[in-house]
Amino acid sequence: xxxxxxxxxxxxxxxxxxxxxxxxxxxxxxxxxxxxxxxxxxxxxxxxxxxxxxxxxxxxxxxxxxxxxxxxxxxxxxxxxxxxxxxxxxxxxxxxxxxxxxxxxxxxxxxxxx
Amino acid sequence: xxxxxxxxxxxxxxxxxxxxxxxxxxxxxxxxxxxxxxxxxxxxxxxxxxxxxxxxxxxxxxxxxxxxxxxxxxxxxxxxxxxxxxxxxxxxxxxxxxxxxxxxxxxxxxxx
Numbered sequence: 001x002x003x004x005x006x007x008x009x010x011x012x013x014x015x016x017x018x019x020x021x022x023x024x025x026x027x028x029x030x031x032x033x034x035x036x037x038x039x040x041x042x043x044x045x046x047x048x049x050x051x052x053x054x055x056x057x058x059x060x061x062x063x064x065x066x067x068x069x070x071x072x073x074x075x076x077x078x079x080x081x082x083x084x085x086x087x088x089x090x091x092x093x094x095x096x097x098x099x100x101x102x103x104x105x106x107x108x109x110x111x112x113x114x
Numbered sequence: 115x116x117x118x119x120x121x122x123x124x125x126x127x128x129x130x131x132x133x134x135x136x137x138x139x140x141x142x143x144x145x146x147x148x149x150x151x152x153x154x155x156x157x158x159x160x161x162x163x164x165x166x167x168x169x170x171x172x173x174x175x176x177x178x179x180x181x182x183x184x185x186x187x188x189x190x191x192x193x194x195x196x197x198x199x200x201x202x203x204x205x206x207x208x209x210x211x212x213x214x215x216x217x218x219x220x221x222x223x224x225x226x
Contacts, residue, residue, distance in 0.1 A: 004157070033213065042218035043158075043204065056213060091157060103214065105150075105157035 002026065004106035006092050012112045013082055021077040021109045025094030032075050033103060034067060037089040046090075049075060050097075082113045116141040116209045120217035127195045128225050135190040135220045137205030147188040148206040148214065149179055158204065164188060175199070195224045 005024040013019050025032050034046040045059040049069040060066070064082075069075040079086055089110050093103040117140045127133045139145055146165055150158040162173025169181045179190045190203060205217045 035216075043206075043216035045213050045215065048213055059213075093158075102148075102160045102163065104160070107155070107157045 004092055004094050004104055006090075006106040006109050008109060009107065010110045010112075012114060015084060015113055016081055018078065018080045019082055019111065021079075021090050021092075021111070023075045023077070023092030023094075023106060025073065025075070025092070026104055027073075028096070029094035029104075030072060030097050031095045032069060033093040033095075034075070034077050035091045035093065036061075037091055037108070038087075043091065046077070079111075082111075084113045087111055087113045116145075116207050116212060116215050118205050118207050118215055118217040120203075120205055120220045122220050123218075124221045124223065126223045126225060129197055130194050133192050133195040133199070133222065133224070135203050135205075135222060137188045137190065137217060138186050139188060139205070139207040140186065141207055141209040143209045145188075146208045147179075147181060148208075149173065149177070149188075149190050150204045150206060150216075151175075152202040152204065152219075154201075161190070161203075195222075197224050197226050200224045 007022045033048040035043045037043050047057050047067050051072050052069050064080045067077045089108040091108045093105045095103045119138045148163045149161040151161050152158045161177050162171050164171045164181045172178045177192050200223050202219045202221050204219045206214045208214045
């Protein structure tokens, strides 16, 4: 079946602009996760959703970052007033439910802020 | 809070030789441990997990990992490395309901 998809695959934006990153989880997966992967920094947890609710937003690096999920499916990560340090690969993952052991990752969105 | 350490940024091994990628962890409760692999320009792929039971866990592509509670380690191993195993490997841990915490990754390079 279809895996996790993310769009766009690449995004170049100017400093100060807003960007939206989209994640389509595997159908039927109730849990959805956002991570950020910076060069040499591993994966940084940002936020996760159980259904449409986000029980844990502790990983969002600043109030410029927000995320929503609608209909228990698609999620959007929004970064306002982008800064150069926001440049990274943003990865989305989904799992059958929040306590499921395996997370399935999308290919990521590479964000470059110039 | 849980944490994961991958002490080696890079591991080089000759094709056909055994490989080990190291991981140690810290959790307050019982650990759930995972290995993921990332090939160039691809998302992460699940390799294997330890939840409970046998300390030696077998996963995809001939990989295995050994859970050692006393050493708080979960090293990834393969008896005979392939060039196609060259990739970035991530160890991860969770504790109960918490999200996965990933290590910084180890780049494995298998040389023909």
